Amino acid sequence: MTVVAEPIYDSDMACIFCRIVSGEIPAEVVLREPDVVAFLDIQPLADGHVVVIPRAHVALLEELEPAAAEALFRAVVRLARPVREALGAAGTTIGVNNGEATGQTIPHVHVHIVPRREGDGAGSVHTIFPRGARRPLGEVGEAIRRAAGGLT
Numbered sequence: 639m640t641v642v643a644e645p646i647y648d649s650d651m652a653c654i655f656c657r658i659v660s661g662e663i664p665a666e667v668v669l670r671e672p673d674v675v676a677f678l679d680i681q682p683l684a685d686g687h688v689v690v691i692p693r694a695h696v697a698l699l700e701e702l703e704p705a706a707a708e709a710l711f712r713a714v715v716r717l718a719r720p721v722r723e724a725l726g727a728a729g730t731t732i733g734v735n736n737g738e739a740t741g742q743t744i745p746h747v748h749v750h751i752v753p754r755r756e757g758d759g760a761g762s763v764h765t766i767f768p769r770g771a772r773r774p775l776g777e778v779g780e781a782i783r784r785a786a787g788g789l790t
């Protein structure tokens with residue numbers, strides 16, 4: 639087990655992931671960068687299931703500072719191939735439970751990287767939804783563009 643023993647950026651020590659960042663809780667760390675830590679999930683969905691987190695404690699993806707968001711996504715991209723190759727997997731499912739209502743159990747942003755194999759019995763991202771969309775695409779697109787301040 640590798641312990642992350644660098645200074646923490648955040649003082650929310652009730653958060654399990656902040657405690658992993660600080661080294662208070664051990665984890666099997668696979669990547670340590672100034673703004674990002676990645677480690678094996680303690681209850682892996684498959685061998686090689688990694689979670690990638692920003693050192694800074696924020697609950698939601700949209701609360702990340704741009705630099706932290708860039709570092710997080712760069713780390714995810716950096717790890718995708720090694721995780722797949724180390725486990726001899728055919729691909730990876732990469733996902734974020736973003737908010738308590740989505741099933742996020744730890745309110746510290748984390749990106750799951752889960753190695754996948756042919757016939758592993760898991761589905762695609764589409765399989766987690768019951769196909770509940772009802773509104774016309776144009777209406778929904780307009781609402782999102784307006785909320786985002788006029789994206790084109």
Ligand code: 5GP
Nearest residue numbers: 654665677678679680681735741742743744
């Ligand atoms: P969520 O459901 O919030 O998207 O994912 C949280 C993940 O964190 C879960 O897959 C869970 O197994 C993992 N996890 C929870 N506590 C710990 C821990 O103490 N150590 C590690 N390595 N993973 C944890």
Ligand code: ZN
Nearest residue numbers: 653656695746
């Ligand atoms: Zn935290």
